[in-house]
Amino acid sequence: AQSVTQPDIHITVSEGASLELRCNYSYGATPYLFWYVQSPGQGLQLLLKYFSGDTLVQGIKGFEAEFKRSQSSFNLRKPSVHWSDAAEYFCAVGDQAAGNKLTFGGGTRVLVKP
């Protein structure tokens, strides 16, 4: 069965500093991988996705993620954080054979200090 682990429950970062959120997955074949962001009281917004090809994926809002098959990881990065990036971030893995069934990690809450 597929699973996703986000080791960091909370991360606090200063505005302007870099951010890296960790994601490790367990999946038998080549996975579909996603990062979503959720602001308080809101649904989830897709930041970026990896299906195949280039292992460095660019997303919206200046985020990028790198797929590393050897480490079963898909870490999310942003070079310079803005106060508006304070939110909860979810990594998810999709089953290529099962359509839109996504398995989500537990999330990482990002706090941004002024």
Place this chain on the structure above:
Amino acid sequence: DAGVTQSPTHLIKTRGQQVTLRCSPISGHKSVSWYQQVLGQGPQFIFQYYEKEERGRGNFPDRFSARQFPNYSSELNVNALLLGDSALYLCASSQENNSPLHFGNGTRLTVT
């Protein structure tokens, strides 16, 4: 274009009652999925419907059921509510069966 819309936004029910949540997908999207997000956790997959047929079901009891209508909107029904059913219920739509999901803002269900 309007995004995924869900109604109601908030709902309070008593244990044992039944509830129906509604979802309208983005225009042109044929697939609707439902997820349950308990406070402090990631969303968990409940159902997926594509072209009005059930395409996937998560590990939820039979008290949970859903359907998709000819206009691709969807309803999620939960019978015999338990306190543990209190959660944010998220609906997501996609153009095709394997396309990326677009989520609505959810329905916050509180069971007392």
